Amino acid sequence: xxxxxxxxxxxxxxxxxxxxxxxxxxxxxxxxxxxxxxxxxxxxxxxxxxxxxxxxxxxxxxxxxxxxxxxxxxxxxxxxxxxxxxxxxxxxxxxxxxxxxxxxxxxxxxxxxxxxxxxxxxxxxxxxxxxxxxxxxxxxxxxxxxxxxxxxxxxxxxxxxxxxxxxxxxxxxxxxxxxxxxxxxxxxxxxxxxxxxxxxxxxxxxxxxxxxxxxxxxxxxxxxxxxxxxxxxxxxxxxxxxxxxxxxxxxxxxxxxxxxxxxxxxxxxxxxxxxxxxxxxxxxxxxxxxxxxxxxxxxxxxxxxxxxxxxxxxxx
Amino acid sequence: xxxxxxxxxxxxxxxxxxxxxxxxxxxxxxxxxxxxxxxxxxxxxxxxxxxxxxxxxxxxxxxxxxxxxxxxxxxxxxxxxxxxxxxxxxxxxxxxxxxxxxxxxxxxxxxxxxxxxxxxxxxxxxxxxxxxxxxxxxxxxxxxxxxxxxxxxxxxxxxxxxxxxxxxxxxxxxxxxxxxxxxxxxxxxxxxxxxxxxxxxxxxxxxxxxxxxxxxxxxxxxxxxxxxxxxxxxxxxxxxxxxxxxxxxxxxxxxxxxxxxxxxxxxxxxxxxxxxxxxxxxxxxxxxxxxxxxxxxxxxxxxxxxxxxxxxxxxxxxxxxxxxxxxxxxxxxxxxxxxxxxxxxxxxxxxxxxxxxxxxxxxxxxxxxxxxxxxxxxxxxxxxxxxxxxxxxxxxxxxxxxxxxxxxxxxxxxxxxxxx
Numbered sequence: 001x002x003x004x005x006x007x008x009x010x011x012x013x014x015x016x017x018x019x020x021x022x023x024x025x026x027x028x029x030x031x032x033x034x035x036x037x038x039x040x041x042x043x044x045x046x047x048x049x050x051x052x053x054x055x056x057x058x059x060x061x062x063x064x065x066x067x068x069x070x071x072x073x074x075x076x077x078x079x080x081x082x083x084x085x086x087x088x089x090x091x092x093x094x095x096x097x098x099x100x101x102x103x104x105x106x107x108x109x110x111x112x113x114x115x116x117x118x119x120x121x122x123x124x125x126x127x128x129x130x131x132x133x134x135x136x137x138x139x140x141x142x143x144x145x146x147x148x149x150x151x152x153x154x155x156x157x158x159x160x161x162x163x164x165x166x167x168x169x170x171x172x173x174x175x176x177x178x179x180x181x182x183x184x185x186x187x188x189x190x191x192x193x194x195x196x197x198x199x200x201x202x203x204x205x206x207x208x209x210x211x212x213x214x215x216x217x218x219x220x221x222x223x224x225x226x227x228x229x230x231x232x233x234x235x236x237x238x239x240x241x242x243x244x245x246x247x248x249x250x251x252x253x254x255x256x257x258x259x260x261x262x263x264x265x266x267x268x269x270x271x272x273x274x275x276x277x278x279x280x281x282x283x284x285x286x287x288x289x290x291x292x293x294x295x296x297x298x299x300x301x302x303x304x305x306x307x308x309x310x311x312x313x314x315x316x
Numbered sequence: 317x318x319x320x321x322x323x324x325x326x327x328x329x330x331x332x333x334x335x336x337x338x339x340x341x342x343x344x345x346x347x348x349x350x351x352x353x354x355x356x357x358x359x360x361x362x363x364x365x366x367x368x369x370x371x372x373x374x375x376x377x378x379x380x381x382x383x384x385x386x387x388x389x390x391x392x393x394x395x396x397x398x399x400x401x402x403x404x405x406x407x408x409x410x411x412x413x414x415x416x417x418x419x420x421x422x423x424x425x426x427x428x429x430x431x432x433x434x435x436x437x438x439x440x441x442x443x444x445x446x447x448x449x450x451x452x453x454x455x456x457x458x459x460x461x462x463x464x465x466x467x468x469x470x471x472x473x474x475x476x477x478x479x480x481x482x483x484x485x486x487x488x489x490x491x492x493x494x495x496x497x498x499x500x501x502x503x504x505x506x507x508x509x510x511x512x513x514x515x516x517x518x519x520x521x522x523x524x525x526x527x528x529x530x531x532x533x534x535x536x537x538x539x540x541x542x543x544x545x546x547x548x549x550x551x552x553x554x555x556x557x558x559x560x561x562x563x564x565x566x567x568x569x570x571x572x573x574x575x576x577x578x579x580x581x582x583x584x585x586x587x588x589x590x591x592x593x594x595x596x597x598x599x600x601x602x603x604x605x606x607x608x609x610x611x612x613x614x615x616x617x618x619x620x621x622x623x624x625x626x627x628x629x630x631x632x633x634x635x636x637x638x639x640x641x642x643x644x645x646x647x648x649x650x651x652x653x654x655x656x657x658x659x660x661x662x663x664x665x666x667x668x669x670x671x672x673x674x675x676x677x678x679x680x681x682x683x684x685x686x687x688x689x690x691x692x693x694x695x696x697x698x699x700x701x702x703x704x705x706x707x708x709x710x711x712x713x714x715x716x717x718x719x720x721x722x723x724x725x726x727x728x729x730x731x732x733x734x735x736x
Contacts, residue, residue, distance in 0.1 A: 024380040101386035110393060203450065205443035211381035218386040219435040225443075226521065250433065290443065291525070292451075292518045 026202065026211035029180035030096065030261075030311065036170050039151050044168025045316070046147070047161060052137050053120060055127035056082050061119065061165065065094035067316055071265040072097075072172065077273025085124035089239070090273035093266050095314070096259055098170040100217035105271040106242045107220060107256045112166035117158070131158035174261060174311030182308070190308045197305025200298050205290055214259040215309060223253045223270075226291025232284065239271055264307045278303055349406055350560040356399040357553050360420075363392045364427075364545045371431065371540050375438060375533065376484070382435055389428055396424055413555045420548040427543045434536035441529040444522035445483040451519045452476035458512045471501045475523070483526050491527055498523055647715070658708060 047053065048061045064079040064087075065072050072093035074080075079091045089105050097103065103115035119125040120134055128134055138144040138156050145156065152160045179198070181189035190198075201207060210216040220242060223229050230238065242251040255271050268274070269281035282303060286294045370385035372378075379385070400417060403409055456472050459465030475497040482494045502520065 026380040028381070028383070101382075101390065110390070203446070205446050207380075208439040208443035208446070212383040212386075213381075218382045219439065220432050221436050221439060225440050226525065246429070248429075254436070290447070291521050292447065293514065 025183065026207040027179070027183065027215055028213045029183045030099070030173055030175045030177070030213055032175050034098075034170055034173060036167055037151075040164045040167035041171055043147050043151060044164035044166065046144075047165050048168050052141075053126060053128065053134055054082050055129075058082060059126050061094070061116075064091045064119075064125070067094075067172070067314075071095060071262045071313070073266045075267065077268050079125070081122070081125040082127035085127075087124055089271050090268065092258060093262050094169055095172050095174050096214055096217075096261050098173070099212075099214035100256070100259065101219070102256055105255050105258075106245050108245045112169050113159075113162045116162040116165045116169075131161070134158065134161055172314050174313060177261070177309050177311035179305070179308040180311060191304070193301050194305045194308045197301035197303070198308075201302050201305055204286070204292070204294060204298070204302070206285070206302070209257045209289070210260050215261055216257045217259040219257050220251075220254050221257050221289075223255055224288045227288045229253050229288055232288065241271065260306055261309050261311070263309070264303065265310055278306070346560065349402075350556060352402055353399065353556055354553065356395060356402060357549050357556075359395050360392065360399070360549050361546055363388055363395055364549075367392060367427070367431065368541050371434060371537060374435070375537055377442075385431065385435070389431060392424060393428075396421060410555065410559060413552065413559065416548070416552040416555050420545070420552055423543060423545050423548045427540060427545060430536050430540045430543065434533065434540055437529050437532040437536060440525060441483065441533050444525040444529065445480070448479055448519060448522040448526060449476055451515050451522070452479075455512055455515055455519055458515070468501070471497060475501055479523055479526055483530060491530070494523070494527060498527070654708075 051057050051060045051063075053060065059082050064074050064081075066074055072095035073091055077090055078087040080086060092105070098112055101107075103109040103112060104118075109115040109118065117131060120128050121130060128137075135156050135158060138148070138161065148156045148160060151164070154160070178189045179194070182195075201210075209219060209221050212218045223241065224232070238253070240252050242254040242256075243249075245251070263269070263281070264278050267278065267281075268276050269278070270284070275281040275284055279299070282299050286292060286299065366388040367385065370379060370382075370388055374380075374382060374385060400421075403413065403417060452472060453476070456469050456476070459472065460469040475494065478494050478497060482491060498520070
């Protein structure tokens with residue numbers, strides 16, 4: 001009996017050794033250089049910060065995705081749009097968003113360019129009646145007419161507006177984080193605690209969803225995999241997530257897995273901004289996604305590791 | 317006047333030639349369009365292969381994140397968009413092809429959904445597969461420390477091993493072994509120390525997750541791999557090939573038409589040329605023949621004149637007649653010389669025309685060579701026409717005829733006087 005037990009334990013041990021030794025690292029560094037068109041980037045930057053592109057001239061892309069000190073968000077549970085209208089979901093950071101496989105919490109836009117249309121014409125965001133209104137606003141400005149004409153043969157069009165904005169957003173990367181330096185071979189780029197946090201991040205199974213170059217942002221997952229999320233959200237109206245796009249039963253409570261690259265800098269958390277601190281967010285993940293209990297020191301080591309993912313802010 | 321008709325005919329033939337060139341160009345465009353569409357379709361097949369490869373790799377931990385898979389799905393989407401854009405650049409795209417493209421897009425959308433479901437379930441499975449052995453090992457350690465936990469520890473160890481085997485097994489292996497062991501273990505969990513109850517709860521939760529999720533993962537894996545993307549791609553390709561075959565047949569007909577057209581064109585030019593050649597040849601021969609006669613007559617007259625000169629002086633009128641004849645014969649001789657030069661020029665022109673005709677009669681028409689020849693013939697013709705060579709020949713012949721008539725009359729008068 002004892003022999004069988006030892007054999008089983010040995011098999012388990014060997015599996016874990018082999019799994020750990022031969023598994024590729026689930027996270028990869030952000031490329032240091034982006035392939036973009038500089039003239040479109042310049043135009044996109046101007047559009048990104050221009051409040052003219054809202055119905056009352058008060059809101060720009062940068063209003064909810066602040067690039068100065070708020071790491072591409074507004075640090076609010078939900079954003080405020082034109083006429084003080086409130087959004088329904090938390091504004092994710094625009095930084096590194098080009099690395100996401102889809103855009104929006106429910107992934108309804110395939111590309112940054114597709115995504116750029118919605119805030120412009122959303123009544124609770126920038127509130128334009130249509131993209132044609134954006135064309136009319138920009139066409140009244142000779143500088144814009146000239147700048148578009150220099151880049152696009154067909155001048156100011158809805159497609160060209162969103163393409164320029166998307167091109168600018170592709171440059172908004174936080175490269176060269178300590179963890180990326182560590183992945184590139186600098187063993188001293190992160191602390192011992194952060195290294196331990198990374199091992200825990202992997203061994204607790206966080207990398208099952210938060211992996212890839214953006215440490216997330218490349219798949220959908222149900223919110224509440226191992227524990228019913230309704231237990232957490234019983235008192236609120238529950239957002240059904242991707243189900244609202246696909247109407248597939250299995251897409252209820254499914255959301256795009258967010259990137260953790262700037263997690264420690266961009267509270268509050270989740271699609272509804274319901275977790276005020278990073279500790280709250282990690283606790284919720286441990287309980288509902290991993291279905292286990294984790295010692296506080298392990299959790300804190302994981303959070304310490306997450307802080308090593310923060311790279312340099314892009315120069316604007 | 318006749319030359320104008322010939323010129324008009326020539327221009328009409330040339331315009332016809334240009335129109336057939338237009339059809340040839342269109343055929344060439346069809347070929348290019350089809351080639352580009354084929355490249356897009358080939359790429360779709362390659363990318364679909366990469367998607368399948370990434371799915372399998374992420375299932376068995378050969379790829380440890382979903383970036384490649386997501387990038388390949390995006391690449392597929394971009395390639396379909398490029399294909400659709402390319403197809404719609406051609407307005408006469410058939411309904412059947414459009415339906416095939418729609419089916420391909422639907423198949424892709426389905427595959428995208430299946431792939432997303434695979435990723436979600438695969439992540440949950442991986443999470444539990446990763447965690448269950450860890451907590452299982454802890455439980456083995458705890459339970460083996462108490463005497464009553466030995467049996468439990470043994471079951472736990474076997475289950476732990478089988479969970480790992482099962483989670484990485486192929487489709488053929490069934491979960492019955494794990495399920496049976498798991499149920500047996502659940503009947504014995506009373507023997508666990510209280511401190512291990514939370515750990516056991518987590519362990520059983522993850523074992524159950526493995527049992528629940530693995531069928532989904534394998535179902536989505538198999539569905540994704542077996543999705544008929546390639547069939548849909550070949551469906552589009554098959555219709556495109558059909559369209560292209562038709563275009564090629566039409567193109568071939570256009571080719572035959574063009575060859576026939578240029579053959580007729582060359583023949584007509586040849587016939588026109590021959591007509592000139594015959595006409596000019598006969599006049600030239602007649603002029604030469606007549607000139608020889610006149611020269612012979614002239615020599616006779618001159619001999620007679622010399623003979624009579626020996627006997628008596630010629631009358632003034634005879635001398636005048638002989639001088640006039642001499643002048644006329646001289647003019648006719650010059651004209652004949654000029655005419656012969658023109659005839660040589662026209663012969664050269666007709667040689668080009670014949671060469672052109674030979675080229676088109678050849679089985680495999682060398683279009684470049686034919687075009688070059690046509691160009692030369694046209695330039696030559698235009699040059700001859702510009703210099704009014706054809707008119708000049710007629711004028712020369714007309715003058716020569718008149719000159720000969722005058723010589724004839726003069727010589728007749730002279731002979732008459734001689735006889736008298």
